Amino acid sequence: MSATLVxxxxxxxxxxxxxxxxxxxxxxxxxxxxAYLVAADSIMDTLTYLRDTEGYDFLSNLxxxxxxxxxxxxxxxISERFDVVYHLYSTKKGGxxxxxxxxxxxxxxxxxxxxxxxxANLQEREVYDLYGIKFEGHPNLRRILLWDGFNGxxxxxxxxxxxxxxxxxxxxxxxxxxxxxxxxxxLPWGKNTTYPAGWDPDSWEAPVAYVPVxxxxxxxxxxxxDTESIVVNLGPHHPSTHGVFRMLTRIEGETILALExxxxxxxxNHEKIGERNTYLMNMPFTDRLDYLxxxxxxxxxxxxxxxxxxxxxxxxxxxxxxxMAEFTRIVNHTWSxxxxxxxxxALQTPALYAxxxxxxILDLFEEVSGARLMCNYFRFGGVVRDLPAGWLKKAQxxxxxxxxxxxxxxxxxxxxxxxxxxxxxxxxxxPAEALISLSVSGPMIRAAGVxxxxxxxxxxxxxxxxxxxxxxxxxxxxxxxxxxxxxxxRQSVRILQQALRDIPGGETNGAPAYASxxxxxxxxxxxxxxxxxxxxPPEGEAYGRVEGPKGELGFYISSDGKPNPWRxxxxxxxxxxxxxxxxxxxxxxxxxxxxxxxxxxxxLGEVDR
Amino acid sequence: xxxASPNFPEIKQEQLQPYLHDSIVVPDELQANxxxxxxxxxxxxSRKSSMWPLLFGLACCAIEMIATAASRYDLARxxxxxxxxxxRQSDLMIVSxxxxxxxxxAIVRIYNQMAEPRYVLAMGACAxxxxxxxxxxxxxxxxxxxxxxDVYVPxxxxxxxxxxYGLLKVHEKVERQSILTVPWYRKDQSEFVPxxxxxxxxxxxxxxxxxxxxxxxxxxxxxxxxxxxxxxATHAAGPKxxxxxxxxxxxEAKRRAAAKRA
Ligand code: SF4
Numbered sequence: 064m065s066a067t068l069v070x071x072x073x074x075x076x077x078x079x080x081x082x083x084x085x086x087x088x089x090x091x092x093x094x095x096x097x098a099y100l101v102a103a104d105s106i107m108d109t110l111t112y113l114r115d116t117e118g119y120d121f122l123s124n125l126x127x128x129x130x131x132x133x134x135x136x137x138x139x140x141i142s143e144r145f146d147v148v149y150h151l152y153s154t155k156k157g158g159x160x161x162x163x164x165x166x167x168x169x170x171x172x173x174x175x176x177x178x179x180x181x182x183a184n185l186q187e188r189e190v191y192d193l194y195g196i197k198f199e200g201h202p203n204l205r206r207i208l209l210w211d212g213f214n215g216x217x218x219x220x221x222x223x224x225x226x227x228x229x230x231x232x233x234x235x236x237x238x239x240x241x242x243x244x245x246x247x248x249x250l251p252w253g254k255n256t257t258y259p260a261g262w263d264p265d266s267w268e269a270p271v272a273y274v275p276v277x278x279x280x281x282x283x284x285x286x287x288x289d290t291e292s293i294v295v296n297l298g299p300h301h302p303s304t305h306g307v308f309r310m311l312t313r314i315e316g317e318t319i320l321a322l323e324x325x326x327x328x329x330x331x332n333h334e335k336i337g338e339r340n341t342y343l344m345n346m347p348f349t350d351r352l353d354y355l356x357x358x359x360x361x362x363x364x365x366x367x368x369x370x371x372x373x374x375x376x377x378x379x380x381x382x383x384x385x386x387m388a389e390f391t392r393i394v395n396h397t398w399s400x401x402x403x404x405x406x407x408x409a410l411q412t413p414a415l416y417a418x419x420x421x422x423x424i425l426d427l428f429e430e431v432s433g434a435r436l437m438c439n440y441f442r443f444g445g446v447v448r449d450l451p452a453g454w455l456k457k458a459q460x461x462x463x464x465x466x467x468x469x470x471x472x473x474x475x476x477x478x479x480x481x482x483x484x485x486x487x488x489x490x491x492x493x494p495a496e497a498l499i500s501l502s503v504s505g506p507m508i509r510a511a512g513v514x515x516x517x518x519x520x521x522x523x524x525x526x527x528x529x530x531x532x533x534x535x536x537x538x539x540x541x542x543x544x545x546x547x548x549x550x551x552x553r554q555s556v557r558i559l560q561q562a563l564r565d566i567p568g569g570e571t572n573g574a575p576a577y578a579s580x581x582x583x584x585x586x587x588x589x590x591x592x593x594x595x596x597x598x599x600p601p602e603g604e605a606y607g608r609v610e611g612p613k614g615e616l617g618f619y620i621s622s623d624g625k626p627n628p629w630r631x632x633x634x635x636x637x638x639x640x641x642x643x644x645x646x647x648x649x650x651x652x653x654x655x656x657x658x659x660x661x662x663x664x665x666x667l668g669e670v671d672r
Numbered sequence: 673x674x675x676a677s678p679n680f681p682e683i684k685q686e687q688l689q690p691y692l693h694d695s696i697v698v699p700d701e702l703q704a705n706x707x708x709x710x711x712x713x714x715x716x717x718s719r720k721s722s723m724w725p726l727l728f729g730l731a732c733c734a735i736e737m738i739a740t741a742a743s744r745y746d747l748a749r750x751x752x753x754x755x756x757x758x759x760r761q762s763d764l765m766i767v768s769x770x771x772x773x774x775x776x777x778a779i780v781r782i783y784n785q786m787a788e789p790r791y792v793l794a795m796g797a798c799a800x801x802x803x804x805x806x807x808x809x810x811x812x813x814x815x816x817x818x819x820x821x822d823v824y825v826p827x828x829x830x831x832x833x834x835x836x837y838g839l840l841k842v843h844e845k846v847e848r849q850s851i852l853t854v855p856w857y858r859k860d861q862s863e864f865v866p867x868x869x870x871x872x873x874x875x876x877x878x879x880x881x882x883x884x885x886x887x888x889x890x891x892x893x894x895x896x897x898x899x900x901x902x903x904x905a906t907h908a909a910g911p912k913x914x915x916x917x918x919x920x921x922x923x924e925a926k927r928r929a930a931a932k933r934a
Contacts, residue, residue, distance in 0.1 A: 209810065210774055214872030217809045225873075226807040244922070246806075247813060252882050255802070255813045256773075256873040262887045264880045267871045299778055302727050302757035306734070307775055328775040329731055332808030348804065354732035415743050422744050436735060436829055668731055671772075 098162035122180035124150035157520030175201035182502025193218035208327035225257040306667030337631035350437040353669040361441035367607025367618035380445035395612035396548040406661035462559040487542030491659040505614025511539035517610035544662040637665040726762040727755035731769025733796035740832040759785040770798035773874040788856035
């Protein structure tokens with residue numbers, strides 16, 4: 064599955080490591096994905112070199128790992144506590160990543176990558192917020208998921224929550240004498256909060272956040288009109304922000320001079336919780352990231368863990384995965400089409416039509432997994448159970464008959480709509496190079512003419528067996544972002560038709576599809592019984608990524624050989640695509656910003672995690 | 673013709689039976705036009721039949737809320753399809769998702785802005801008690817820690833059917849109220865919920881004294897914590913013993929278990 068990647072890695076390492084301008088300090092483990100250790104001083108040169116000379120133009124993932132208390136052999140001889148981790152890909156060549164680890168010097172400061180990759184902006188802010196690593200030269204380094212004034216940096220290993228029991232789950236301390244203890248009752252105020260000793264709530268003054276919209280020019284360059292610009296806040300409770308998202312805009316008249324996204328209103332601490340869970344326990348949490356697309360989230364996570372452990376997936380399960388992921392993509396794209404139109408003022412009617420088919424697909428999901436939304440259907444090495452009898456037939460009806468018709472209907476109703484054209488054409492433009500340097504992925508860049516799709520660039524699963532195209536559109540505006548989703552949904556239908564036709568075993572095969580591979584590797588009943596909880600991947604790290612409906616969804620997992628991941632990080636496409644929101648909106652009207660946001664297609668569960 | 677067509681006045685009478693007053697008799701010739709009922713019943717009937725929810729989605733549960741309002745489950749059957757984005761125009765707040773500390777001041781403010789009578793429905797495990805994310809550092813263990821809740825709907829997420837059931841429970845609650853006793857026509861009873869504030873962690877203005885008791889106890893530790901932002905010292909602020917309330921609850925549980933066994 065990841066054979067191409069593993070095979071290529073050795074040739075690349077010998078040469079690339081020597082070519083890097085600043086040299087490398089070493090590499091991490093040979094067993095799993097190899098990373099180069101680079102000194103903080105030379106990271107900027109290295110990034111520039113990789114981008115300009117080697118063609119690694121896409122900074123996919125930037126995160127941090129806290130190695131305090133880490134006992135594995137990987138950190139032998141490294142005294143630094145934190146590593147900042149970079150994953151770079153090439154949108155032109157495709158293929159695997161270059162992984163860089165930068166040990167953070169003792170002053171907790173590393174140079175900011177924003178000068179080379181503007182897309183590092185939000186990710187560096189997140190690392191600053193959760194780990195307290197300062198990025199020198201970052202234009203706007205302030206907290207992003209939490210609020211200014213929050214005490215400490217919660218992702219550090221020594222930061223404990225108010226409801227802290229033990230370092231790993233399942234907790235024994237919750238049932239010391241056989242009965243459950245409510246954690247609220249251990250705190251006098253009965254809430255999930257903790258306060259530093261000596262803190263006086265009476266004299267507390269919240270620090271004033273410096274928000275860079277105030278920096279923007281005070282006036283447009285129109286000498287004849289002397290108006291004053293004002294700051295307008297949208298959200299977090301606002302009907303057009305698709306959840307609890309907030310935008311601060313500086314507008315003159317109705318024209319946007321600066322726009323700053325504010326988030327964290329749904330920051331649910333996936334990563335902190337994930338570090339204490341066992342590997343399997345994280346699977347249902349991934350459902351709740353992008354809650355429209357639980358199936359493809361499952362896949363990203365399963366892929367990362369499979370990479371780490373070397374579990375192979377049986378063929379039938381691979382097909383089932385493709386089927387589920389493509390159904391999910393259709394669900395997502397029709398939903399987002401409906402809601403782009405909603406934002407354009409076509410209140411509800413297109414959305415109601417667009418999500419009609421969704422219910423049929425959800426019925427299929429419910430049948431295989433027991434849940435409409437939170438399917439929790441994938442497992443390491445396959446899926447949790449085989450398809451029920453008669454399922455394929457229903458799916459085929461949808462894929463061959465109903466969905467193509469529904470997509471045609473949407474196309475006919477909407478694509479030539481005058482208002483959609485008038486408001487969509489040319490609005491929210493950003494050139495392809497700018498989008499890539501901002502780390503934007505998914506339909507957004509394909510609507511700007513970049514044919515980059517992980518299903519083709521670095522195929523996972525069995526995507527290399529299907530005949531499908533990557534649609535692209537040239538204009539990079541709202542209309543193209545709308546239309547690309549329709550085209551992609553059509554391609555999904557194409558893949559579905561092939562997968563449903565070719566699935567090995569077909570309808571009648573009742574034998575569990577997943578069992579063979581995982582059993583032979585000694586993980587016992589990983590698919591159901593107790594064995595799965597104790598999955599212990601070997602020490603090392605892996606980055607698994609899938610082409611989610613919203614863009615590149617990646618899971619970065621670092622293991623120290625224990626049953627709980629040492630680090631669990633989600634590279635969320637929605638979050639990183641928001642890098643482009645400000646640059647895309649400037650110069651357009653406030654009402655357009657709402658649609659521009661809608662066309663990015665965010666889901667707050669994934670933005671804030 | 674008159675004999676063939678159904679007797680509409682009669683059918684209407686039948687449908688309205690639960691709302692009609694039983695001791696006042698309407699003359700026959702007026703029965704098609706005049707109904708006699710109690711003020712409570714009319715008042716509650718009209719309130720429950722056009723209850724407007726606040727258009728307010730927090731997290732995953734909101735997707736199921738939208739699905740409930742969409743064509744398959746059709747919330748319009750209950751007169752609830754008009755979701756209002758403005759709290760001033762809405763009667764029911766469906767807290768549909770995880771309540772985070774960063775969001776809770778906004779939610780309380782919105783709740784305060786809703787005109788009475790107002791109802792709150794906690795949808796899903798998160799809004800009810802923190803749900804899967806309960807232990808998270810930015811997660812509130814249920815919205816009822818801050819605002820009063822009328823109906824809880826369990827599930828993660830609750831299916832649209834479950835949500836509709838919960839909404840009908842709100843309707844039932846409305847129907848049981850009496851105009852004489854409802855708090856919003858009384859002088860003294862309507863209250864604003866104080867908006868929680870964001871400090872080093874979120875705090876409820878009502879609990880300031882309680883918090884001070886704990887944080888100001890040992891000034892020696894205070895300086896150490898303040899200088900380094902030391903997480904270990906921070907955590908020490910909360911006592912680890914079990915409170916008397918929890919003890920009582922555990923005793924109760926044990927007693928019940930023993931009784932069951934016996
Ligand atoms: S209860 Fe479940 S579905 Fe609802 S918001 Fe919480 S995690 Fe999401």
